[in-house]
Amino acid sequence: MPVSSTTGIKLDALTKERIREAAGSLDRTPHWFMKKAVMYWLERVEAGASVADMLNEVELKDDDRLNSVLTRQRLLNAD
Structure with missing residues (x-):
């Protein structure tokens, strides 16, 4: 399995709170939510989007x- 490393993005407080609430509504962590969002768009771009x-x-x-x-x-x- 590839070694993971941390990558950061700057988010305003409102966006961070929205992510926290969205993740919580799915019974997931903000980390999980952001990683899924990145993978969602990455896969689409790799497919030609x-x-x-x-x-x-x-x-x-x-x-x-x-x-x-x-x-x-x-x-x-x-x-």
Whole structure:
């Protein structure tokens, strides 16, 4: 079995509480809930899903502007 290591993400307090409550409603830990969420999306991306498959049109426009690595690189190299 592969060795596991810890990876962290920054979450605001409200999101952390939502995860805690959602996990509790399923009788699971927040760790279990987050790991399942990551695996859910990882498997979909590996199967060919794109960002557009994950977000609605409004979210996609903002997400591309704020999170696209290529967009940020283009902006940095525009000078």
